Amino acid sequence: MRQRGQVWVAAGVTLVGVPAGLALTGGNVDSAITGALAVFLAGVVLAVRRWPVSALLVSVWAVLAFRAADLVGAGWVWPATAAFVGAMVDGRQRWAIAVGALALWWGFVWDYFVQMNTFEFAVGRVGAEALWLAAVLAVTHAYLSTRRWQEEVAARLRQSLTEQELDARRRRAEERVDVARDLHDAVSHTLAVVGVHLNVALDAFDDEPEEARDAVRLAQDVRGRAMTDLKALVDVLRRDPGTSEPAYGLESLEGLTGQVSAAGVRVRLVEVGERADVPAPVATAVHRVVQESLTNTVRHAGAEEATVTLHYAPESVTVEIVDDGGGGLTGSEGHGIMGMRERVAALGGTLVAGDGPDGGFRVRASIPVTV
Numbered sequence: 001m002r003q004r005g006q007v008w009v010a011a012g013v014t015l016v017g018v019p020a021g022l023a024l025t026g027g028n029v030d031s032a033i034t035g036a037l038a039v040f041l042a043g044v045v046l047a048v049r050r051w052p053v054s055a056l057l058v059s060v061w062a063v064l065a066f067r068a069a070d071l072v073g074a075g076w077v078w079p080a081t082a083a084f085v086g087a088m089v090d091g092r093q094r095w096a097i098a099v100g101a102l103a104l105w106w107g108f109v110w111d112y113f114v115q116m117n118t119f120e121f122a123v124g125r126v127g128a129e130a131l132w133l134a135a136v137l138a139v140t141h142a143y144l145s146t147r148r149w150q151e152e153v154a155a156r157l158r159q160s161l162t163e164q165e166l167d168a169r170r171r172r173a174e175e176r177v178d179v180a181r182d183l184h185d186a187v188s189h190t191l192a193v194v195g196v197h198l199n200v201a202l203d204a205f206d207d208e209p210e211e212a213r214d215a216v217r218l219a220q221d222v223r224g225r226a227m228t229d230l231k232a233l234v235d236v237l238r239r240d241p242g243t244s245e246p247a248y249g250l251e252s253l254e255g256l257t258g259q260v261s262a263a264g265v266r267v268r269l270v271e272v273g274e275r276a277d278v279p280a281p282v283a284t285a286v287h288r289v290v291q292e293s294l295t296n297t298v299r300h301a302g303a304e305e306a307t308v309t310l311h312y313a314p315e316s317v318t319v320e321i322v323d324d325g326g327g328g329l330t331g332s333e334g335h336g337i338m339g340m341r342e343r344v345a346a347l348g349g350t351l352v353a354g355d356g357p358d359g360g361f362r363v364r365a366s367i368p369v370t371v
Contacts, residue, residue: 008046014082015042037066041079048086053095059083060103068110077103077129081136088140100133147302150265154298157259161291250275250283250310253290257308260294265323266305267294273312282367285343286310286319289351292336293321293363303360316349316368324360340365 015038041059048055059080077100087096104126112122201215257267278286290308297303303325311318337353340363344351349367356362 011042011045011082014038014045014079037062037079041082045082045086048083048090052083052087052090052092056080056083056087056092056095056099060099064103064106067107077107077133084133084136085140088137088144093137093141096137100137104130104133150298154295157298158295160259249280250278250286252287253308253310256287256291256294260298260306265294265298265303268305268307270307270309271312272309275312278312278317278369281347282317282369285347285349285367286317286365288343289319289340289363289365290321292340296336297321297323297325297361314369316366318364318366320362320364322356322360322362337363 040062044055044059044062060083063077063080084096084100087093087099107129108122108126111117111125112119198215198219201212201219204212204215253269257269261267294306294308297306303323306321306323309320309322311320337351340353341351344365344367347367349365351363351365353363354361
């Protein structure tokens with residue numbers, strides 16, 4: 001959807017820019033001629049997305065025909081700029097360079113051999129066109145390289161986070177096995193010792209009441225120590241109840257935003273209120289929402305800056321991620337947003353995602369803090 005909008009913008013710029021550019025560069029200013037060329041080239045631009053090479057060839061043919069008819073003078077290549085950019089974006093860099101080189105060569109031949117202008121005049125006019133075309137191709141190539149680099153960084157970031165999750169889950173599974181073993185040993189040992197002391201107390205209850213009381217006291221001491229050990233083991237098991245995935249704390253967000261900033265998108269982390277004791281499931285959900293939102297920003301939004309805001313309240317934690325890109329919901333939600341919404345809903349919270357109030361894209365989640 002974004003690419004379709006960009007094509008329409010390029011067509012609009014071509015429609016308005018061709019007459020204005022011809023007037024500025026000393027070309028034909030007849031409204032009928034310039035209007036016809038502008039409408040024709042704008043229509044061709046609309047076909048760039050589906051037929052990039054054909055649109056490029058037709059556009060160049062049109063401007064060369066106008067040049068041969070002496071309807072344009074200097075600046076005769078630039079009306080086909082959108083077609084060159086479209087071919088580059090579609091991955092047809094070689095076509096764009098080859099067609100541009102042939103067009104420039106034709107321009108030199110026309111000025112020098114056909115129009116019989118001086119060599120210096122022909123080289124100067126073609127040189128100006130060559131500089132413009134080279135600048136357009138270079139800027140487009142730089143933009144595409146930057147986007148590829150950001151996508152690669154986003155992919156590496158996602159892969160790194162996945163590997164961290166797998167490693168954390170493995171460690172958590174090993175930890176649970178250890179806890180289960182310790183729990184079994186503690187319960188078995190405690191029951192055995194308590195059983196021995198209770199048997200002693202039962203045997204000595206009538207004949208030696210003092211010994212029976214001592215045995216009961218020892219059983220109570222063992223029971224107290226066992227309860228302490230069991231509580232510690234249960235606390236480990238309840239770090240993130242209901243799931244085997246690793247629990248992330250809110251302090252991990254700084255490292256996450258730092259990784260995204262390395263991908264070329266400046267990320268600002270803002271915390272409002274005092275950070276309270278947020279339960280592990282809520283902290284993990286906040287981490288996941290921020291992680292998925294920033295990953296989508298790097299991969300799809302074309303943003304330069306994003307802001308992550310955390311608002312702590314006694315009853316809830318609210319997280320909002322806003323970027324200045326052009327991303328938005330188009331049709332059905334993606335798996336990432338659906339996953340975030342389900343995760344937040346499982347904790348009794350709500351999540352909304354869509355266009356921000358000042359443009360860009362916004363994800364906002366509010367999760368209740370249960371005590």
